[in-house]
Amino acid sequence: MTHSPVTTANYRFCIVNCYPQASRENFDRQNVGHPHDLIRDFLSREAPNSSSEIVFVADPGFALPEGTSISDFDGFIWTGSDLTVYHVDDPRVSGQIDFARSLMNSGAASYGSCWGLQMAAQVGGGEVAVNPNGREWGIARGIELTAAAATSPMLAGKPAKFDAFIMHLDEVTRLPIGTVKLAGNEHTSIQAAVLEKGDAAFWGTQYHPEYNLFEMGRLIAARSVALVKEGHFPDEQAVASYAADMQALYANPQSTQLREKLDVGDDIIDPQIRELELRNWLKFIDSRAG
Numbered sequence: 220m221t222h223s224p225v226t227t228a229n230y231r232f233c234i235v236n237c238y239p240q241a242s243r244e245n246f247d248r249q250n251v252g253h254p255h256d257l258i259r260d261f262l263s264r265e266a267p268n269s270s271s272e273i274v275f276v277a278d279p280g281f282a283l284p285e286g287t288s289i290s291d292f293d294g295f296i297w298t299g300s301d302l303t304v305y306h307v308d309d310p311r312v313s314g315q316i317d318f319a320r321s322l323m324n325s326g327a328a329s330y331g332s333c334w335g336l337q338m339a340a341q342v343g344g345g346e347v348a349v350n351p352n353g354r355e356w357g358i359a360r361g362i363e364l365t366a367a368a369a370t371s372p373m374l375a376g377k378p379a380k381f382d383a384f385i386m387h388l389d390e391v392t393r394l395p396i397g398t399v400k401l402a403g404n405e406h407t408s409i410q411a412a413v414l415e416k417g418d419a420a421f422w423g424t425q426y427h428p429e430y431n432l433f434e435m436g437r438l439i440a441a442r443s444v445a446l447v448k449e450g451h452f453p454d455e456q457a458v459a460s461y462a463a464d465m466q467a468l469y470a471n472p473q474s475t476q477l478r479e480k481l482d483v484g485d486d487i488i489d490p491q492i493r494e495l496e497l498r499n500w501l502k503f504i505d506s507r508a509g
Contacts, residue, residue: 222264224264224265224266224267225265225266225498225501225502225505226265226266226268226269226501226502226504226505227266227267227268228266228268228269228504228505228508229268229269229270230266230268230269230270230293230294230504230508231269231270231271231272231291231292231293232262232266232269232270232271232272232292232293232294232295232296233271233272233273233274233283233292233294233295233296234255234258234259234271234272234273234274234295234296234298235274235276235295235296235297235298235318235331236253236254236255236273236274236275236276236277236298237276237277237297237298237299237300237302237315237334237338238254238275238277238298238299238300238301238302239277239278239300239301239302239311240275240277240278242300242301243275245441246441249440249441250437250440250441251437251438251441252434252437252438254298254299254429255273255298257429257430257434258271258296258298258429259271259273261429261494261497265494265497265498265501266501269293272284272287276314276315276318277300277302277311277312277314277315278311279310281314281318289321289322289325289327290325292327293328293504293507293508294327294328294329294330294500294504295322295327295328295329295330296329296330296331297319297329297330297331297332297334297335297338298331298332298334298335299332299333299334299335299386299387299427300315300333300334302315302334303389304316304334304337304338304341304347304389305341305346305347305348305389307341315338316338316341316342319338319339319341319342319421320342322419322421323342323343323414323416323419323421324416324419325419326417326418326419327419328419328420328500328503328504328507329419329420329421329422330421330422330423330496330497330500331421331422331423331424332423332424332425332426332427332428332429333385333386333387333424333425333426333427335421335422335423335424336391336409336410336411336412336423336424336425337389337390337391337423337425338421338423339395339398339412339414339421339423340391340393340394340395340398340409340412340414340423342414342421343394343395343396343398343414343416343421344395344396345391345392345393345394345395345398346391346392346393347389347390347391347392348389348390348392349388349389349390350387350388350389350390350406350407352406352407353388353449354386354387354388354445354446354449354451355385355386355387355406355407355425356385356386356439356442356446356451357384357385357386357435357439357461357465358382358383358384358385358435358481358482358483358487359382359383359384359385359404359406359407359410359425359426360382360404360405360406361380361382361404361405362380362381362382362383362402362403362404362410362411362426363379363380363402363403363404364377364378364379364380364401364402365399365400365401365402365403367399367400367401368401368402368411371401371413372499372502372503372506373401373411373413373422373424373496373499373500373503374401374402374411374495374496374499375499376495376499377492377495377496378486378492381486381492382483382484382486382487383410383424383426383427383428383486383487383493384426384427384428384430384431384435384487384493385425385426385427386427386435386438386439386442387407387425390407390408390409390425391409391412391425392408392409394409394412395414397415398412398413398414398415399412399413400412401413402424407425409425410424410425410426411423411424411425411426411496420503422496422500422503424496428493428494428495428496428497429494429497431469431490431493432465432466432468432469432472432483432487432488433465433466433469433470435465436461436462436463436464436465436466436469437462437466439458439461439462439465440458440459440462442458443455443458443459446458461481464477464480464481465481468481468483468488472488
């Protein structure tokens, strides 16, 4: 079956990698996929005529590519990060807050997962803190849409209850005034929201629509020490086995045995469900272009 992309427009996107350089180097050493590559893969399938440029917003002296400004891009897509958004005295964080604020003041359209939702909340005057339930890792279970999600373009077509990929320690504890919660689960009350200011919109999810079983397996394997220390696994071999099962299911998504073992359904396996928020964002970009 031929795949029909969301848009064939010649958009120009800026992928905002929010990890500091040391963390990106760790990704290479630990064989973890870079999140900007996951976004580029998505865009290659769903917006094949678009172009994208990657910027590293946590690096000292960050600036947009030479000769460009915010208005040169049709949208900005933020990756996750292992920084802490409320550490506002950390220049790797404060620079990102300043940039996000500039985007909102300029009327830009942004999408961000994990760190992106936290950044939107921080910039809008909300609050982010350590999640008292601890790390939410691998798969977020039982995310439920709120009544407000019924009219949200971000979640149009999403199941009323679903699972999604996730990896975080902090959570949004209070949304900015006027920003409405769109989804949550027992572990993390606020899983999705849209911050709006004039023409600007920052779509944020705590979960990761851009990940798949293969990439989450790689990330879980790299987090093995922390996952064992926090009591999620008895030892690192158990982590490796779990990650290997994820990757095996990615290679053979019809495996009933692996689906049952990992307790995953189509909302995790089928990109038409899993990536829906990102595809809806592309439709939103289309609507802005008129």
